[in-house]
Structures are given as structure tokens and as C-alpha cells.
Amino acid sequence: MDKRRIYLLLVLCAIVCGVKAQESVFTGDADASFLNAREIAFAGRRGEARDTLRLILSKYPNYTEVRTLLAKTYSWDAAYDEARIEFNKITSSNKNNKEVWVAAIKNEIYGKNYSTAIGLSNKALLYLREDMDIMVLKEEAIQAIATSREKELSIQESDSILPGIKEFKNSVDVSGSIDVFNKVYDPMYLTSISYTRKTKYGSIIPRINYANRFNTSGVQYEVDAYPQFSKKVYMYTNYGFSDASIFPKHRAGAELYVNLPKAMEVSLGARYLNFVTSDVYIYTASFGVYRGNYFFSLRPYITPSAGNSLSVSGNILVRKYLKDNYNYWGANFSYGYISDLKQFKNGTTLLAETLLYLETQQLNLEYQFTFKNNPNALKTMVGVTRQELSFDPGNFFIAGTVGFIYQIKF
Missing domain, CATH: 2.40.160.40 (monomeric porin ompg)
Incomplete structure (x- = not known):
């Protein structure tokens, strides 16, 4: 009797683990799920949207639009470091995607990482030469630093207090x-x-x-x-x-x-x-x-x-x-x-x-x-x-x- 119970318990565990494993693998329509996740994200339910986006990426890791939206939702929630990781995954392989470069630079500006924003702008301009939108964002970051420096100038050369x-x-x-x-x-x-x-x-x-x-x-x-x-x-x-x-x-x-x-x-x-x-x-x-x-x-x-x-x-x-x-x-x-x-x-x-x-x-x-x-x-x-x-x-x-x-x- 005890052996039967042990056997049934093992079978039940195997079934549960199999179900969990199936749940972690995306099996639906990627495009339809992406559109649904986008609507959810724009409605303000970004955590729920990220769950769907990550599930899509588990099967389609190179789906650029999905990863871009995932990064943007992080940025919208002020999780700038997490957003940077996702943007970098895209720009490391897809170097001519203007939308991603613009979003990545804006992410750094939102996070007040102006030096990083300038660096990303310079890198983006290597592939999108003289792109006006990128150049405008670069100048915005430069001016932000200049304004910050101007505020920080004090009675000793730049020896002021930072926020x-x-x-x-x-x-x-x-x-x-x-x-x-x-x-x-x-x-x-x-x-x-x-x-x-x-x-x-x-x-x-x-x-x-x-x-x-x-x-x-x-x-x-x-x-x-x-x-x-x-x-x-x-x-x-x-x-x-x-x-x-x-x-x-x-x-x-x-x-x-x-x-x-x-x-x-x-x-x-x-x-x-x-x-x-x-x-x-x-x-x-x-x-x-x-x-x-x-x-x-x-x-x-x-x-x-x-x-x-x-x-x-x-x-x-x-x-x-x-x-x-x-x-x-x-x-x-x-x-x-x-x-x-x-x-x-x-x-x-x-x-x-x-x-x-x-x-x-x-x-x-x-x-x-x-x-x-x-x-x-x-x-x-x-x-x-x-x-x-x-x-x-x-x-x-x-x-x-x-x-x-x-x-x-x-």
C-alpha cells in the first residue's frame, strides 16, 4: 500500500512539473499576443504586459518589436537599468534600427545618465549618419550637462554639491x-x-x-x-x-x-x-x-x-x-x-x-x-x-x- 502511494505521488509530481514546463513555453500566436500585450501596456497594466512579452521572447528571442516594447515598459516605470539591458540586446545585433536607438537614448536622458546618452548618440550616429533626431537628442543631453554644470559652478572651480x-x-x-x-x-x-x-x-x-x-x-x-x-x-x-x-x-x-x-x-x-x-x-x-x-x-x-x-x-x-x-x-x-x-x-x-x-x-x-x-x-x-x-x-x-x-x- 505504501509503495502504491509513493508511486502515485511521484506520478503526480511528474504531471505537475510537466504542466509547469508547458506553461513556461510559448505556444500561441506571437503577433496576436504582442498586439494584446501592447494594448495592455498602453492601458497602464505594464507588469501584466511584461509577463506576456517575456513569454513570447522565450520562444522568439529575436523578435525586435517585442523586446523593444519590453524595454520601453521598463523605462516608463523608471527601471532604467533593466531597460538598458534590453535595448543593448537589440542594438548589439540590429545596429540600424532608429526606433531602438532613439528609445535607448531617451531612456538614459530620463534617468539623467547624460554621459551615457551622449555615448549612445555617438554610437548610433556611426550607423545612422547625420540623423537629425539622434543629433537633437545628443544636443539635449549635452545641454543638460551644461545646465547642470552651470548650476554647480561655485566659489571654487566646480566644487559644488550635486543632487x-x-x-x-x-x-x-x-x-x-x-x-x-x-x-x-x-x-x-x-x-x-x-x-x-x-x-x-x-x-x-x-x-x-x-x-x-x-x-x-x-x-x-x-x-x-x-x-x-x-x-x-x-x-x-x-x-x-x-x-x-x-x-x-x-x-x-x-x-x-x-x-x-x-x-x-x-x-x-x-x-x-x-x-x-x-x-x-x-x-x-x-x-x-x-x-x-x-x-x-x-x-x-x-x-x-x-x-x-x-x-x-x-x-x-x-x-x-x-x-x-x-x-x-x-x-x-x-x-x-x-x-x-x-x-x-x-x-x-x-x-x-x-x-x-x-x-x-x-x-x-x-x-x-x-x-x-x-x-x-x-x-x-x-x-x-x-x-x-x-x-x-x-x-x-x-x-x-x-x-x-x-x-x-x-
Whole structure:
């Protein structure tokens, strides 16, 4: 009797499993079922429609219209990641389907994944060359990023708060760098610590710099302030003091910044350096613009010298932002000497303003990233400098630089 019951139970299980297996395999009219699912989806019963669409795809995985509708229903329900998976399955094999490309790009725009939308647009234009609808969507994504960047521009270059990220009013920056030379000079070291306090009137940043150059150590005290006059206009001011021979005795700076439409920014300012034997005035300006995830900045420096001549230097910065303003990589090329960054000696005499007129080229690379579940940021830097020897005109040395800045927010 027990054996019969066991046998009947096994047969019943087999029947049930067979029925379930049959239910998971589509056996109806695919076209009719698709039209029915579309009506259900448009009626707002998208979950029910997806069940039907997935069942059709179990037998007809290459039915493009079915998978497109499935992806769209995900997008309508703000399930942008799920929609992206389905769209990618189509575009990976069917590269000339304009409807799918348009829907996929719109999905990223709806999800505010503007960088991904631009990337998809560029990819779509490889197959649908100069398609106006795709180009319009690409421009919409670019403008969305530009508008976002414009809103995020603050008293420090793009150091603003993104939606969904907690705003921190305080931060401490700890930095260090070393310069190593291929001739003449011993390594140079620079470290600093600064505190940033953000207020509704702007930010104030006291800083202490410590350097060891040519077996000589020194400390410089600085304070930066960024008074904010409006959402479009702010200012940079600086004052520094040091009794050490390896720093200027006094330094000061002021620059006015104006944010323009279309994520552009311009500035005009001056720097003052007081050395033991003379004063130096440097005039500067800048032009910055955001395009997509990229930021471009051009900054010249003009320094009057004796005999009514001018020293002209400057730098170009290119930066690509990643997931937000706190994650990016960049490259900075400089031509001419930046006086307050490095100083050298000729014998026992500290060279100061004379270095402003030496031929110099610098290339610096930077990469900043934040940590998962941690608001702090780490910026790493590496660079190379080619500079004329002050005591041997026409002869150059090469220097390599590595450094970091660690920012603690609270």
C-alpha cells in the first residue's frame, strides 16, 4: 500500500512539473499576443504586459518589436537599468534600427545618465549618419550637462554639491609633493595643510605650507577667501607671508570671476609678489567652458619687467568629469615659469623674480576620486618640467613631480 502511494505521488509530481514546463513555453500566436500585450501596456497594466512579452521572447528571442516594447515598459516605470539591458540586446545585433536607438537614448536622458546618452548618440550616429533626431537628442543631453554644470559652478572651480550628495560645510586638505631633478638640484619637498569653511557669503581657507628646498626649510602662512556676490559673480582673494628665504616675503592676489550662459566662465585678476630686492606684479585672466563631461580652461600670465618688456606665460587645463564633480582626470600644460610654485638658487643666492623670464614647459596629469560610502576625496598628481638653467642660458634640466591631496569632509 505504501509503495502504491509513493508511486502515485511521484506520478503526480511528474504531471505537475510537466504542466509547469508547458506553461513556461510559448505556444500561441506571437503577433496576436504582442498586439494584446501592447494594448495592455498602453492601458497602464505594464507588469501584466511584461509577463506576456517575456513569454513570447522565450520562444522568439529575436523578435525586435517585442523586446523593444519590453524595454520601453521598463523605462516608463523608471527601471532604467533593466531597460538598458534590453535595448543593448537589440542594438548589439540590429545596429540600424532608429526606433531602438532613439528609445535607448531617451531612456538614459530620463534617468539623467547624460554621459551615457551622449555615448549612445555617438554610437548610433556611426550607423545612422547625420540623423537629425539622434543629433537633437545628443544636443539635449549635452545641454543638460551644461545646465547642470552651470548650476554647480561655485566659489571654487566646480566644487559644488550635486543632487543627492550631502553638503559638507567643512573640509581639511592635506597635501604633499616631491620634485626630483636630473642635474644640479637636490630633490625639493612641499607639504601643506588647509581648512575650508563654507558660508553663505563664500569660503575662507587658511593654509600652512612647509617646504624643504636646497637643504633649506621654511614655512609660509596663507589665507584664501572667495566672497560670493551673486550666483553668477564671485571673487578670489589671497594673502601669504613668510620669513623664510625660499618663499616670497609677501604675496597677494585678487581675481573677479563671472559665470556666463552656456556653462562658460571668465575672470580677470592680478598677483603681487614681494621679494627681498624687488616687487613683482603679475596680471592674469581666464576663460573656462564646459562641453559635455569636459572642462577646458585657458589662463595667461603677463609680467612687466625692467626696460618695458613683458614676460608671457600661461597654461591650458583639460579635465574630464566622471560620475560627478568630485571624480575626474585632467591634464595641465604650462608654458613659462609660475613664480610661486618653485624657486631655485644660483650658488648661495635665491633666485626670485628672475625666474619669471626663463624658458619653461610643464605637463601635469591629475586624477581625483572619491571612496565608496565615504565622502572624502584623494587627488593624485604626476608631472614633468623642462626648464632653462638660470646660470647657463640655453641649457635645460628635467624634473619629475609626484604628489597628492587628501580631502577630509565633515
